[in-house]
Amino acid sequence: MAELVFEMPSLGADMEAGTLVAWRVALGDAVRRGDVIAEVETEKGVIDVEVFADGVVSALLVEPGTKVPVGTALAKLETGGTAGSGAAPEAGSGSSVGSGSGSSESVSESSASVSESVSESVSESVSESESVSESVSESVSESVSESVSESVSESVSESVSESVSESVSGAGARAGAGARDFVRVTPAARALADARGVDLRGLVGTGREGVILLADVERARERPVEATPAARQHARERGVDLTQVRGSRPHGVIGREDVARVASTAAPSPVDASPESRMRAAIANAMARSKREIPHYYLTHTVDLSRATVFLETRNAGKPPEARVLLAALLLRSTALALRKHPELNAHWTEGQAAPRESIDLGLAISLRGGGLVAPAIPRTDTLDLDALMAAMVDVVERARRGALRASEMAPGSLTVTSLGERGVDVVVPVILPPQVAMVGFGTPARRPWVVGDVVVPRPVITLSLAADHRVTDGHLGARFLARIASYLESPETS
Amino acid sequence: MTQDEIIALLRERLDEIVPGAAASLGEDDDLRDELDLDSMDFLKLVRGVHEQLKVDIPETDYGKLGTLRAFAEYVAART
Structure with missing residues (x-):
């Protein structure tokens, strides 16, 4: 009998180590080429790993929950043939069994490249699809998709009973990992649950055979948050999103101490981060959350600015520079007035629903020299006439660039207006700033052919x-809102 | 006021708007491009010049103020 060593496979060029999540086989089991024998977790998700030789499991060397470098021996198989002969991988097998003695470089290289294609397609499924079996069968070649989707649909139930006894010994290696691993969940859903601290055991899966899908985790998060009044107030003051806080009080209610804990870890210490990198991190958080959570729709509308241009030229002519008004002020005022007519867009998405806001406080996206972006709110924008609004804009831009904004201005406003307007771009496709529910962009004003009559x-x-x-x-509704802004710009004297 | 004095003054004003960048600006460099000025910045520059030299610069003349040299010539002709 020959012995094969089953190693931690490389599931992607950038993978250095993986966590053995569960064994799908027990000591003494006979395995056939193509059987899934282990689940390995990488940064890209949990991946089923197959064996490509027939044999009997003679040793399980690594406990579930253990993270080991690529190439570490995980298990041993007794095979019927001579050393290494049963270990030649087939294209598309996605497995990685290296013979302890005789595996050649070419064998391990080819298996690594196949594994890579599998792991990449699986990682795509994290963002693109809800079900592993669907995404894999769509994006991987036939032979791989069969084996992988089989492993998802068939072997989940097998592995549950089989790996219970296995992981009891592994329990404690990672808190809660043992119990969590028996929940049937897609990698995307598990990643989101991990990121948000959602307990998968409390969820009911709506996928095939009760598999927990991404949407199930999303829904879990959208349940109303239970928090004490003091916790809510503290969260408001510190800008902490309560849905991201795990409550330590009875029944999971969030206390002030829970908010304080999150607030203290969320705020990077000034010692190890420059203001620029902290701002970059804040932008990264907000924008990633926006793209992850908000189902954006986009509309554009091109408007004739000739009346607005004449209006401003006439208004500014003969006035000292201190009294002049820029187009930006007119754009902001038109947006504020249009928002009055469409209050649905003046809301914050919190705790799974849209909470209407009472005042119109437009955020103004301001790019900072040296990089970065802030979007302070201009309080009660709709109540300011053009001169007052212009003064408010000059003031807030100047202070933003000096780093002297007030805390009240940094609270999220109604919706944010961005004007990349002077940089030559035709259209801005905005990314909504959470928890806002809309954003307006203005492109560069330019002379274009226009049909009049x-x-x-x-x-x-x-x-x-x-x-x-x-x-x-x-x-x-969005189209009516844009048309409303357009109509104010087309007849500026009435706005 | 000589043209050089006006250019020095413009640099001073620009340095408030774009700290550190105005010193290396060439006299024929495009102000808006080189310093990444937006209309708010440019208005601030015009306001500064107006305040200090009492030169009125109507909006319609902004196009003539593309470089330090052009700006200084424009101002010199009106002081």
């Missing part, structure tokens, strides 16, 4: 864009 004439035009949260509004 039956004649084509050059006109200054601008393209407005809207990104809005589809959980809160639909495109019909």
Whole structure:
């Protein structure tokens, strides 16, 4: 009898180590080529690993829950043939069994490259699809998809009973890991649950055969948060999202101490981070959350600016520079007035629903020299006339660039307006700033051919864009909102 | 006021708007491009010049103020 050593496979070029999540086989089991014998967790998710030789499991060397470097011996198989002969991988097998003595470089290389394609396609499924079996069968070649989807649909139930006894010994290696591993869940859902601290055991899966899907974890998060009044107040003050806090009081209620704990870990210490890198980290968090959670829809609308241009030129002519008003102020005022008519877009998405806001406080996206972006709110934007609004904008831009914004201005406003307007881009496709539910963008005003009556004439035009949260509004309302802004810009003297 | 004095003054004002960048600005460099000025920044520059030299610069003339040299010539002709 020959012996094969089953090693931690490389499931991607950048993988250095993996965690053995569970064994799908027990000591003494006979395995056939193609059987899934282990689940390995990498940064890209949990991946089933197959064996490509027939044999009998003679040793399990690593406990579930243990993280080991690629190439570490995980198990031994007794095979019928001579050493290494049963270990030649087939293309698409996705497995990685290296013979202890005789495996050649070419064998391990080819198996690594196959494994890589599998792990990449699985990682795509994290963002793109809800079910592992679906995404894998869509994106991997036939032979791989069969074996992988089989392993998902068939061997989950087997592995549950089989690995119970195995992981009892492994329990304690990672808190809660043993119990968690018996929940049937897609890698994407598990990753989200991990990130948000959602307990998978409390969820009911809506996938095939009760598998927990991404949407199930999303829903779990959207249940109303239970928190003490003091905790809520503290969360508001510190800008902590309560849905991200795990409650330590009875029944999972969030106390002030839980918020304080999150707030203290969330705020990077000034010692190890520069203001720039902290700002970058904050932008990264907000934008990643936006793209992860908010189902954006996008609309654009191009408007003739000739009346607005004449209006501003006439207004500014003969006035000292201190009294002049920029187009940016008119754009902001038009947006504020339009928002009055469409209060649905003036809301924050919190605790799984849209909470209407009472005042219109537009956020103004301001790029900072040396990089970075802030979006302070201008309080009660709709109540300011053009001169007052212009003064408020000059003031807030100047202080933003000096790093002297007030805390109250940093609270999220109604919706944010961005104007990349002077950098030559035609259209901005905004990314909503959570917890807001919409964002308005203005492109660069430019002279373009425009049809007036039956004649084509050059006109200054601008393209407005809207990104809005589809959980809160639909495109019909968004289109009416943009049209409303456009109408104010087309008749500026009335706004 | 000589043209050089006006350019020095413009650099001073620009240094408040874009700290550190104005010193290396060439006299014929495009102000908006080189310093990444937006309309708010440019208005601030015009306001500064108006405040200090009492030169009125109507909006319609902004296009003539593309470089330090052009800006200084424009101002010199009106002081």
